[in-house]
Amino acid sequence: MENEREVPKIVARDERRTPREGGDAVVSEIVASGREVMRKAGVAAHDVVAGGCSAPGPLDHVSGVVIQTQNVAGFTNMPLAARLTDGLGVKTFLDRDTCMAAIAEATVGAARGAKDFVYITVSTGVGGAIVTGGRMVRGASNTAGELGHFPVAFQTDATRAVDDDIPRCGCGSFGHVEAFAGGANLAAQFGAGGAGDVFAAADAGDERASHLIIRAERALENLAVGVVNALNPQVIVVGGSIADHQPGHVLDPMRRAIAERAFRTPASAVRLVPAALGADVGMHGAVLEARERVAGRAAWFL
């Protein structure tokens, strides 16, 4: 791991809504956005050493193929790195958003210097990335790290079905951390437009909103205890918009649960800290990863 680097400087930015007309439309829009950024920054494609693309998983960062996503129509077995490399004329590297965020936090953020750390994002969804012994855990088909899809609840009354009263996850399963604590699921369960509305309603005394938030906290608590007992990390970095805006409903309960319920040895070895790089963590990670991969220095996370 390279630890002496600085947070990349963002010299231009361009944001767009994701088209809903299918994969080709999304690729075209990313290419147009990339070109616009290069124009704003006053650089030509042949001046750009590499591009980084942070995308939702599961995907294969080595082949550069998005395997499936829940939120982007037409992104099934989409060779996104190759399509962007062609479209932009810039060698582009793909990785899962949470892996790129973890690379940024490891290199210039809150996990600097840690050889064993876990990155968790609590946002629209709940995602993760795992680094152990100084290497990112990728698994047999490069999809490891999906901590938001660890099931942390089931119907314990055996006379009822296993998923009775247990929320469905967007992935099709149930009882996952994301099903309780992901912003999209919280909002849907409350019937609101966004998770912010649920927290606001709870603050205004709405009991149903409070109950949903208590359940979300309990799910995050189980995840925190499980991660500490199973992985014994030195640092757990928690980012994402909900963690950033509601630390009292995310970081605090996770910390409390670790202190109260995890094994003493790993509990006293771990710090649970907020992400250091804010909403731009994905961009920073994409830049850092692209820079490392194009220079052949990416051994710790490939």
Place this chain on the structure above:
Amino acid sequence: MENEREVPKIVARDERRTPREGGDAVVSEIVASGREVMRKAGVAAHDVVAGGCSAPGPLDHVSGVVIQTQNVAGFTNMPLAARLTDGLGVKTFLDRDTCMAAIAEATVGAARGAKDFVYITVSTGVGGAIVTGGRMVRGASNTAGELGHFPVAFQTDATRAVDDDIPRCGCGSFGHVEAFAGGANLAAQFGAGGAGDVFAAADAGDERASHLIIRAERALENLAVGVVNALNPQVIVVGGSIADHQPGHVLDPMRRAIAERAFRTPASAVRLVPAALGADVGMHGAVLEARERVAGRAAWFL
């Protein structure tokens, strides 16, 4: 990982009950047992290259110290490797039982050739060990792998306390896989002497026993789905006495849950298989680990 080895040949054995009078008594009994085995095998201490000791965790395999155990009185910060080395006159290496079992399964058993695998034991307790990218996950203080202590349930009715109707774990927490599926907990919840009685009662039509077993299966299902999504292993090896005797209540539901509920890519990459080495897996692992460590060839699991 060394994969061309053979299952060690057991030339003598000696089994004893664990004394309840404290740590020194346990150490003395292990030393006496080790001496008895050397006598039976007709070897002197100076002929023995190394000893291996498989013990419950959490422990530090590098310093050879048992940090704490739930089941052995007096084993808190016990320098067991040094005490046995002194007592036996044989250089003795300590590791957690599940890590030694995983080393055996990786080297000469069911995980042979797999660089990403998870070992799970379902026995008196539920334990685990994680290997990713060809290296065992040890964590920041060498206690990683305690998959039995991943919480997989909580009270989802937020008007009630988080642990209402959720079984306590021996470790002091609640909702852990072990709290549902560990043999000691199953037996205690049923009021029986052993887990075998619970399975026998369920087979004889006892509804309460059946319900406890259904809950245990659900906990193991959550663990299986979570491990596949979070770690993307190529193989999950499931051993332990309950797994061996009740595969229909352990391996089958875990396999079914992976097929039905895990992400498709990691689900199709994984095989969930029974342990290959049976009840002697701990001894095989202890021998293999001791042989590797004394020869300085233990990089992948240290």
